[in-house]
Each structure stands twice: as structure tokens, then as C-alpha cells.
Amino acid sequence: GNSVTQMEGPVTLSEEAFLTINCTYTATGYPSLFWYVQYPGEGLQLLLKATKADDKGSNKGFEATYRKETTSFHLEKGSVQVSDSAVYFCALRGTTSGTYKYIFGTGTRLKVLA
Amino acid sequence: DSGVTQTPKHLITATGQRVTLRCSPRSGDLSVYWYQQSLDQGLQFLIQYYNGEERAKGNILERFSAQQFPDLHSELNLSSLELGDSALYFCASSVATGANEKLFFGSGTQLSVL
Numbered sequence: 001g002n003s004v005t006q007m008e009g010p011v012t013l014s015e016e017a018f019l020t021i022n023c024t025y026t027a028t029g030y031p032s033l034f035w036y037v038q039y040p041g042e043g044l045q046l047l048l049k050a051t052k053a054d055d056k057g058s059n060k061g062f063e064a065t066y067r068k069e070t071t072s073f074h075l076e077k078g079s080v081q082v083s084d085s086a087v088y089f090c091a092l093r094g095t096t097s098g099t100y101k102y103i104f105g106t107g108t109r110l111k112v113l114a
Numbered sequence: 115d116s117g118v119t120q121t122p123k124h125l126i127t128a129t130g131q132r133v134t135l136r137c138s139p140r141s142g143d144l145s146v147y148w149y150q151q152s153l154d155q156g157l158q159f160l161i162q163y164y165n166g167e168e169r170a171k172g173n174i175l176e177r178f179s180a181q182q183f184p185d186l187h188s189e190l191n192l193s194s195l196e197l198g199d200s201a202l203y204f205c206a207s208s209v210a211t212g213a214n215e216k217l218f219f220g221s222g223t224q225l226s227v228l
Contacts, residue, residue, distance in 0.1 A: 043118070104157040
């Protein structure tokens with residue numbers, strides 16, 4: 001079945017550091033890929049998405065590229081801020097019958113220090 | 115504010131008890147998902163309803179059940195509670211089920227089983 005694997009946290013960075021959170025997936029066909037962010041005490045919010053190979057999703061300075069050849073969708077940001085401290089979830093959604101439900105990774109906690 | 119309302123925000127109960135969690139989706143959203151978030155398991159998909167009908171089932175225990183009512187609100191019933199059921203339970207809603215589906219999450223119900 002479909003699955004998502006993302007790097008374990010917590011990840012602790014200083015402000016303005018470069019961020020990479022790795023995410024790889026296993027799926028049949030061509031799933032849609034997502035990054036969700038969960039701020040303390042809140043529900044998950046969609047951060048960015050990509051629906052086909054080589055697409056780049058971007059939002060709020062974060063980027064992720066759908067790499068079919070490496071089955072990856074790594075999240076990057078060039079310069080993190082304290083306000084980026086949150087839990088980040090990689091997710092996929094299948095596009096073939098029977099695979100439509102969302103599958104989430106276990107989440108990676110990011111802590112950014114001033 | 116995502117527009118998805120979950121009640122109660124916090125619930126403390128004892129082992130063996132039964133509780134009901136409630137979710138009101140965004141206005142117009144037909145699809146409701148339930149997820150369980152625990153520290154060691156990440157975000158686990160439980161069940162999805164679409165316009166009153168069960169659409170997909172995930173890792174939902176037999177002690178758990180859910181339904182979606184004609185006004186589209188949903189309830190998740192957890193019975194014979196065990197310590198391991200302590201977790202954050204999220205509801206999410208979406209308006210569509212196609213490739214452009216986007217989930218909107220509530221802020222969750224924190225269940226503590228003592």
C-alpha cells in the first residue's frame with residue numbers, strides 16, 4: 001500500500017539557517033504530494049502541494065519538488081525564522097480508485113532558536 | 115480559523131468508559147475525515163465519510179465507530195476506552211474528492227484516559 005517516510009525530529013536550527021526535511025514515499029501510480037504544518041495548539045494547515053512529477057510547490061518561503069525518480073518530496077527553506085517552529089507533515093494522496101485517502105508521515109518537529 | 119469545529123477541546127475520562135467526539139465541517143464540505151495523533155504513531159487515518167456514507171476506512175479499532183448525519187456533522191464514538199487511546203483526535207473536511215481536494219483541519223480534541 002501507499003506509505004510516507006519522513007525524517008525523525010526534532011530538528012533544532014538557529015534563525016536564518018537553511019532547512020531541509022526529508023520525505024520519501026511509496027505509491028502506485030502518480031500520487032499528489034503535500035506538506036502540512038501544525039503550529040502549537042492548532043490543527044494541520046496545508047503548506048504546499050505538488051500534483052505531478054517535477055512540479056515545485058512553494059509557499060511562505062518553503063519549497064518542495066516532486067521527484068518521481070527518487071520518490072521524494074523534500075521540504076526546504078533558505079532562511080528559517082522563530083515563527084517557523086512547528087511540526088511538519090509530509091503526506092500523499094493516491095489518484096487511482098481505492099487510494100484516495102490521505103497518508104501522512106509521522107511528522108518532524110522543527111524548533112528555531114533566536 | 116479553518117472553519118472546522120471540534121468539540122470538546124479536552125476530554126478526561128477513565129478506562130472502560132465511552133465518549134463521543136463531535137465535528138462540524140466547513141459550510142458546504144461533504145467529506146469528513148477522522149485522524150488520531152499520538153506521539154509514537156504520528157497521524158493515523160481512522161475513517162472517512164462523504165455525504166453521509168462511509169467512503170474509506172483506515173486503522174480504526176472495532177471499539178470505535180463513527181457516523182455522519184444529514185446536516186453533515188460527524189461524531190466519533192470511542193468505547194471501552196483504554197490508556198492507549200489517549201491521543202489528539204482530529205477531524206478534517208473537504209468539499210471535493212478529486213485531484214484538487216484540500217483538507218481543512220479542526221483544532222482537535224485532546225482525549226486523556228486515566
